[in-house]
Amino acid sequence: MAVSLISDSPMPDSINHSDLLAVEIAGVRFANPVWTASGTCGYGLDMAGLIDLNRLGAICTKGLSGTPLRGNAPWRIVETQGGMLNAIGLQNIGAHAFIAEKLPALREYGARIIPNVFGYTIEQYIEAIEILETGEGIHAYELNISCPNVKAGGESFANDPRQAAEVTAAVKKVATRPVIVKLSPNVTSIAVAARAVEEAGADALSLINTAIGMSIDINTRRPRIANVTGGLSGPAIKPIAVRCVFQAARAVSIPLVGIGGIATVEDALEFIIAGASAIQVGTANFYDPSASIRIVDGLADYCRHHGLASIRELIGSLRLDE
Amino acid sequence: MAVSLISDSPMPDSINHSDLLAVEIAGVRFANPVWTASGTCGYGLDMAGLIDLNRLGAICTKGLSGTPLRGNAPWRIVETQGGMLNAIGLQNIGAHAFIAEKLPALREYGARIIPNVFGYTIEQYIEAIEILETGEGIHAYELNISCPNVKAGGESFANDPRQAAEVTAAVKKVATRPVIVKLSPNVTSIAVAARAVEEAGADALSLINTAIGMSIDINTRRPRIANVTGGLSGPAIKPIAVRCVFQAARAVSIPLVGIGGIATVEDALEFIIAGASAIQVGTANFYDPSASIRIVDGLADYCRHHGLASIRELIGSLRLDE
């Protein structure tokens, strides 16, 4: 069978959208609102062979801890309809190695650098942040608060607004850079969670992290993922994510970064209209590595086509009959 | 273009799987564990032209209230990737009309009849149940507790374990038939919710109801659904639903009925292995009307192929390395 082919070729040279797409979040200026999501772009450099990192607004690194983590046993991922489950187990090289081995090369690119940070105790968050404070060229931190708090019964920090606020406040004390707190959708009220971390001093919110899911192999009767449950991501969760951004936008006044199933410019626009000042491309990086760059170009096209002087005019521009 | 066609033809005559697929839940015997989900099969009769209702384990009706409801303005539905959002607004003919116009014909079929009941106050639940108590041939009730409690700030009953327990206990006082409480996935802990309604006297749990989502038309910048947010259903939410059943199974000892994205026998088996004594087919009825009947046949095949004397052996048979 002869089949012609479209290979993944390098993107055309940087197109400068200048101010059209620039956004400011927590005092940091981003050339555009398109970021890559934590855990879906490695430490950024891993994508350098496929896309021009200079064209991204920011790169959120794989979750970093003070000490390296080995991660979960395989299988770690399974595809579901419209999405995938993952339980990587936060495997990472540790904050020290990130600074020594990744940061110098990453700094060479135009994209803002946002380490994603996690811990199983508040002290571990602090430890990671303190190490990262010594690194140069970092623009903000993103706190993954969806990890179990081992000192408080093993429930996730995100499950309890008080614990979410506590870790936020603790990190704010030691961080000299803006802190973006990443919210979990696995809560009864995203508004309550958003307000709690806003009051605790968060500079911005990113949302959503994955929804907890599970998949079972009906032949072996075992979970398909060694960790039993995993995080659901991809287009399947997009409607949940848009709803969360919409609800958070009405609950807080700090900027929001929208995440969840974003694969096209239309997806990105939904989040921006719902109230996001920036968006992150996650799972789409896996199956469509140039998705983020096409979104950058698509946003510029949309602005021009709709006569917008800046993408900022679009943020939270949802029309409701009220 | 000449294209050959498979039309939706009536199913072959009833195959009696006798005891192989029978399950008992709250003292009620069901010929098989395959039910149709509330809001996705009308009042049951609407599907009689397409499938043999005698072959279903049970039919959960469209949500019923004491007085008829007109429902939401259009648009009420929108398709998303792997799923759909709906905000029908609980349009229904009311419990009286159900008893007078639907129940007599529905009783003629072998499927168990389970009216799904909702209210915006506890009194409205009671009102609907009291009307339904006068109907003959009803086997159990399913309580939709995902409606806003207008007397308690407009948050859903399901969002607060205490309110969920309260409505359950109140209904249990007046219901002479088993009460199945339908849980919402939009909570921080499905285990807490499950335990709360179990303690309040629920005879069984069904889960999950839809996940709250939203979709925005980027050209009009308006929500695609008139109600702004809607309930996400379909294969997209299946991993979330399987996880909820798994978590509820470890939290309570009353039987569970699994719901969420079930479209094939493999899907149904995942839920049963996770701990469900029965399952409901929802959104799949829309795009694949005979899905439920194929699942009945598929379950029987699976049992025979795996040498099971009864599907009951499979319930909660998940293997974990612990």
Next chain:
Amino acid sequence: SASGRRYGLLRLRIDHSQDIHPGQFAMLKPRGSVEPLLRRAMAYYKVEPGPASTLVEFIYQIVGRGTEALARLRPADEVECLGPLGHSFDLEAATARQVALVAGGAGSPALFLLAQDLVRRQIPTRLFLGGASHGDLCGLADFTSLLGAERVFTATIDGTHGVSGFVTQPLEEYLTEESANGREVLIYSCGPDPMLHRVAAISAERSLPAQLSLEAPMACGYGICVGCAVPVKNSCPEGFIYQKVCTDGPVFWSHDLAWEVA
């Protein structure tokens, strides 16, 4: 078409005989496809009945992922086809009247079976067919050979066929003329919502009966999802209730609709 719109023709052989009436529709998707999930509603355009099988045709405008999936079908591919669904046009109402068929966009296919029946009943029938451009006048050749060119009036936005502008313009001219001649006209219409609204207004202004075939987003097409609501006048306190486009329609009398509330 010159407007950039694209259309496809789908021809299916159904493996049994079916009784299909003008205005009814089917819910379609490629066999076994899971994306998109939901079937798409399409009005029957042509039907060739047979004892053991039925040949049916649909004309569809390619507007999104569902119709794109239909466009990827190739000969011998299988299609899931649930139908016929919905209520057909009321043909009795046309007795002793002149008929004006008013169609726009991809609405004209829904009127072709009706036109055939009207011709069979020898009811004087004219077609008012509008579209963005010449290529958007779906089924123009078939309608023309059925009704005769002198009974087909077209309007295109870009002026590439018939008058420039909306089809309701020649329609109104015709209605004025018929009314001057004292002849009663019945309107059957299918097309985009703005056109139907205009047709409904014309029918109200002139007290002419009109049957409109509506569209709505449909999950099931057979009455169980209640997603396809349309407000219909009612004697209840609010003055309207929601009916289902799929099973209560898709054909409604214009004067029954309570569009103003939605």
Next chain:
Amino acid sequence: SASGRRYGLLRLRIDHSQDIHPGQFAMLKPRGSVEPLLRRAMAYYKVEPGPASTLVEFIYQIVGRGTEALARLRPADEVECLGPLGHSFDLEAATARQVALVAGGAGSPALFLLAQDLVRRQIPTRLFLGGASHGDLCGLADFTSLLGAERVFTATIDGTHGVSGFVTQPLEEYLTEESANGREVLIYSCGPDPMLHRVAAISAERSLPAQLSLEAPMACGYGICVGCAVPVKNSCPEGFIYQKVCTDGPVFWSHDLAWEVA
């Protein structure tokens, strides 16, 4: 095949020249398809390099929705193809050795480019090819004409080709013979996990080096998802770390793997 397994051959023209090494793979899916979402990993089977384009071939077993989507491709369809990815087999290690290629199931395609290189380097090479049935011996004809029939040893479960049973049986006989003759053998292997485990055990028992090409569920194939973890021995306290099959492999030295922990 008689075992009920189905296979497809995918031939692609890539619009630029590519440097592809034995054991590397590509991530594939039909262009624009959204279901399934993720691309599927496939080892290059054949490569015809050219100045402006490259012709590549893959043999795939149809096992699920991703490979079924590949099977629905028709001539002139476009495919998204990310590659070449991963580390290739270490060919230097074969110098002055006998080579045993051990393949099972859909693993043999991954060894054909390697076999071509070994022949080019005039390294004595034998193939041990196993499968459920005759029709499951992927690429048998190509391997036979490349290596010569006397150097191809097959085993099938149903006995329809070669010996009945597992391919590790003729492999062990051969290794025993070579060891008796004092000849050093290097094993390259690709196939289902149980076969690779057996090959790894044989390589350990006989202290023979073996390079194994592994499979793992892959979301990205290029190192960013960390979904494709495999335990690899390490001097850390736990004795192992997780490496990525996609970028640290897919080829690993058998003695580096810490399979027992997983």
